[in-house]
Amino acid sequence: METSHGDESSAFERTRSRLDRLGDPALKAITFVAAALAVTALVQITYELIKGSRLAFHRFGFGFLTSQTWDTIHNQFGALSLIFGTAITAILAIVIAAPLAVAIALFLTELAPKPVRALLGALVEMLAAIPSVILGLWGILILGPFVQNQLEPFLGSTLGFLPFFRGQTSPTGILTATLVLTIMVVPIVASVTRELFMTVPPELREGALALGATRWEMVRGVLLPAARPGILAAVALGFGRAVGEAMAVLMVIGSQIGIHLSLFGHSDTLAARIAGQYNGASTNLQTSSLVYLATILLVISLAVNIGAQLLIRPIDRRPRRQRIALDRALETQGMSAD
Amino acid sequence: MEAIKTKIDLTRQGRLPAEGDREAVFEARGVSVFYGDQRAIDNVNIDIYRRLITAIIGPSGCGKSTFIRTLNRMTDLVPSARLTGELRYRGIDLYGPRVDAVEVRRRIGMVFQKPNPFPKSIYDNVAYGLRILGMKKDLGERVEKALRAAALWDEVKDRLKDSALGLSGGQQQRLCIARAIAVEPEVILLDEPASALDPIATSAIEDLMHELKRDYTLVIVTHNMQQAARVADMTAFFGLDVSPDGNRQGVLVEYDETEKIFTNPSDKRTEGYVTGRFG
Amino acid sequence: MAEPVFSLRTSGRLRRRQLVSRMMGALAFAAALLAVAALAIVVISVASKGASALSIDFFTKSQPQGFQPAGGGILFAIVGSAVIVGIATLIALPLGVLVAIYVSELAPPRLARVARLALDITNGIPTIVIGIFVFTIVAAHQSALAGSVALAIIMVPLIARATEEVLLLVPPAQREASLALGVSRWRTTFSVVVPSALGGILTGTTLAIARAAGETAPLLFLTALGTTSYADANPFHPLQSMTFAIFTYSDQADPAFQAKAWAAAFTLMCFVLATSLAAKLAMARYRKKLGG
Numbered sequence A: 001m002e003t004s005h006g007d008e009s010s011a012f013e014r015t016r017s018r019l020d021r022l023g024d025p026a027l028k029a030i031t032f033v034a035a036a037l038a039v040t041a042l043v044q045i046t047y048e049l050i051k052g053s054r055l056a057f058h059r060f061g062f063g064f065l066t067s068q069t070w071d072t073i074h075n076q077f078g079a080l081s082l083i084f085g086t087a088i089t090a091i092l093a094i095v096i097a098a099p100l101a102v103a104i105a106l107f108l109t110e111l112a113p114k115p116v117r118a119l120l121g122a123l124v125e126m127l128a129a130i131p132s133v134i135l136g137l138w139g140i141l142i143l144g145p146f147v148q149n150q151l152e153p154f155l156g157s158t159l160g161f162l163p164f165f166r167g168q169t170s171p172t173g174i175l176t177a178t179l180v181l182t183i184m185v186v187p188i189v190a191s192v193t194r195e196l197f198m199t200v201p202p203e204l205r206e207g208a209l210a211l212g213a214t215r216w217e218m219v220r221g222v223l224l225p226a227a228r229p230g231i232l233a234a235v236a237l238g239f240g241r242a243v244g245e246a247m248a249v250l251m252v253i254g255s256q257i258g259i260h261l262s263l264f265g266h267s268d269t270l271a272a273r274i275a276g277q278y279n280g281a282s283t284n285l286q287t288s289s290l291v292y293l294a295t296i297l298l299v300i301s302l303a304v305n306i307g308a309q310l311l312i313r314p315i316d317r318r319p320r321r322q323r324i325a326l327d328r329a330l331e332t333q334g335m336s337a338d
Numbered sequence B: 001m002e003a004i005k006t007k008i009d010l011t012r013q014g015r016l017p018a019e020g021d022r023e024a025v026f027e028a029r030g031v032s033v034f035y036g037d038q039r040a041i042d043n044v045n046i047d048i049y050r051r052l053i054t055a056i057i058g059p060s061g062c063g064k065s066t067f068i069r070t071l072n073r074m075t076d077l078v079p080s081a082r083l084t085g086e087l088r089y090r091g092i093d094l095y096g097p098r099v100d101a102v103e104v105r106r107r108i109g110m111v112f113q114k115p116n117p118f119p120k121s122i123y124d125n126v127a128y129g130l131r132i133l134g135m136k137k138d139l140g141e142r143v144e145k146a147l148r149a150a151a152l153w154d155e156v157k158d159r160l161k162d163s164a165l166g167l168s169g170g171q172q173q174r175l176c177i178a179r180a181i182a183v184e185p186e187v188i189l190l191d192e193p194a195s196a197l198d199p200i201a202t203s204a205i206e207d208l209m210h211e212l213k214r215d216y217t218l219v220i221v222t223h224n225m226q227q228a229a230r231v232a233d234m235t236a237f238f239g240l241d242v243s244p245d246g247n248r249q250g251v252l253v254e255y256d257e258t259e260k261i262f263t264n265p266s267d268k269r270t271e272g273y274v275t276g277r278f279g
Numbered sequence C: 001m002a003e004p005v006f007s008l009r010t011s012g013r014l015r016r017r018q019l020v021s022r023m024m025g026a027l028a029f030a031a032a033l034l035a036v037a038a039l040a041i042v043v044i045s046v047a048s049k050g051a052s053a054l055s056i057d058f059f060t061k062s063q064p065q066g067f068q069p070a071g072g073g074i075l076f077a078i079v080g081s082a083v084i085v086g087i088a089t090l091i092a093l094p095l096g097v098l099v100a101i102y103v104s105e106l107a108p109p110r111l112a113r114v115a116r117l118a119l120d121i122t123n124g125i126p127t128i129v130i131g132i133f134v135f136t137i138v139a140a141h142q143s144a145l146a147g148s149v150a151l152a153i154i155m156v157p158l159i160a161r162a163t164e165e166v167l168l169l170v171p172p173a174q175r176e177a178s179l180a181l182g183v184s185r186w187r188t189t190f191s192v193v194v195p196s197a198l199g200g201i202l203t204g205t206t207l208a209i210a211r212a213a214g215e216t217a218p219l220l221f222l223t224a225l226g227t228t229s230y231a232d233a234n235p236f237h238p239l240q241s242m243t244f245a246i247f248t249y250s251d252q253a254d255p256a257f258q259a260k261a262w263a264a265a266f267t268l269m270c271f272v273l274a275t276s277l278a279a280k281l282a283m284a285r286y287r288k289k290l291g292g
């Protein structure tokens, strides 16, 4: 509130304690600092990682990104093979997971009988809550043998004419890692997509059905278009999760440098390589190279996440709860504290 | 018209002090309120008198709520709101630079259209303000006094520890009045306090206002002209004015003794409104 | 009787369209079934392999000296996880709530938007990167405290966003009621707004705890050197966590170690699933109560 007449000097008699009067500016200051801390964490992280990777950057420059070597004996490091491993596992996982997740969300919001919806939804969210190290353990001890003894031989005999399905079968490798990542990503994408579908107003659905559309035509013509940017964002978020997952991948991918087409073969990802070196790098250059890897990972995840957020924000039109914005009041009260 | 007139005669016989004996607590001089660029009320001049009930009536959107909320600086809570002109409370510029809005609201309480009890017990609702404002001495007695003053005590005295949300709408509203009274304000502002209530609850609130008048200055916004006629000593009629630039804004059309407004208004617009010809 | 000019029976074309619709429905059902099956397979295999390896010793003893496969238990990891996650919660809860108060109650709309965006983006940073970040800050000096800081960075956005959501559910009329009594803003916040939202804040925090308890990657570089042979609780020492114990045991060829890995996984899974499920249910009920 602006005041038009400022000539008043006799104020109200004060009954509030000094503490009470200081409370409002203090609350604003403290919460602002907390928010600033949380917001600048991003900047801090970026700064520290760039600082930490300086040594490796000095040595390898951007050539780091195009070199396949990871040689701890000769102190030669490059990220290309890891970028390849990250890309292939994450892309394959999201390609399998996205349609599955959308289908699950459709089933949960449109098809499942009402009483089952909440239960199934809770089960899907439980899958999302399972710690990745447990998925990794399951991946290596249960899924791995199955992949080696059943899945890979089967794929080899049916699709073996393709280069992707050739080579030594193994419990670990790109295929196992992809499957584990798929299991991780599906519930994440499905639960976001489900929430999106639930925000599509029922009138839209009824409108389509009233025109004589079948349920699938309604889904394809109304629901999916209305939720499309959100679904894309959810898929991007899922992709980000797959790219950044360290533990489960580390446990099942085989940790091997090299670029090859076979999905049966071992490989490694950025996140898994960093995680795998936890028991100590032997040189400063190796440590710095690990931080360099983390920086690449950060850049990728920031790009994916910012993209996803930009996609989500415009459609995020949930009715903003009315709230009384009181900053103006705080300002005038701040003035009144001497 | 006749019916309203009879009511006025019955309920307010001779209670209104003569013009010279009235003591103004609020003096508004050229008060305008803006929401951003939009002028909501324009150039309001009014004196509101001590220990009288002043009703504010007028068509929807004419700025009644906006005006009453300027009286205890609740408008401060809208970041885009801005006030020009001068508004004095007992001689002090309410919007003066050294005036603390929290202090203002302590003295000038407010009751809202929709009852808004806290999700606490009946007792804690009334005690809330007392505790926070440090009026903890004789807490129980103060709570009882406020509940009695709000004509609620007999209905709730056996279940003070029950949740306030279990009360009926009318009881909740009287609880909100008790909560406002408990901190001993000088003025109570009521913005359509009975519009969410049934006729019986409304009548209880109206009776209560007559009681409260002895100790408090009351300002009430109402949509209900009969209500204004029944309870108010003074009535201000706000109308909608369309300025040349197309801005719709509220203006104070007429302000006088309630009887005069309802029986012999001097402005055609007031007459039209109170006789129901438009508005 | 005149011949009807139209029929309400299914025509050939419509029959085909409905067939497509039904097939798509069946596919969606199959997908849902697959997800539930995946959950069932993981949960059942962890439960069946893990439950048989549980014993009293498993919870009350630590790893025998010399990293012997036989005997002992994971007390060291339970205590380590409790200390690391506990301290992380002590850091993240007040911080997250304060951030939420700023964003939902005090910030100008534009700053609030920026803060929300930053929180969501931070939430998407790979947790291994956060581990490396803290690793560079503490200059490779391992301690449970460093692990707590890393987990707190993961928890703050979760707690802040959950809290903000429930703060917005508190009816504005309740803030107005308090302010109109002449109660200052900060007292209104702490005596009316936060208490009303408390249930939501606590469930949001519980979810964040469940998430943090399942994290391994951010702890690798910060607490992996912790001892396994006794239950240490000193936050200035590196302390091993449940997740890290599962990871190391799973890496050993000896079946006794793998049994320990399963048992630890089963314990952790029960904790994480139970807490997050309970919190989700409580949150749903709470939302209904405040929002409806």
Ligand SMILES: Nc1ncnc2c1ncn2[C@@H]1O[C@H](COP(=O)(O)OP(=O)(O)OP(=O)(O)O)[C@@H](O)[C@H]1O
Binding pocket: B035, B040, B059, B060, B061, B062, B063, B064, B065, B066, B067, B078, B080
């Ligand atoms: N917070 C706000 N921001 C912007 N404009 C507002 C705000 N509050 C009220 N207005 C506008 O100011 C004008 C007056 O509104 P006000 O609520 O004061 O009217 P009223 O007379 O109380 O109406 P009613 O009888 O419907 O309660 C309206 O045009 C309204 O749209």
Ligand SMILES: [Mg+2]
Binding pocket: B064, B065, B066, B191
């Ligand atoms: Mg109004």
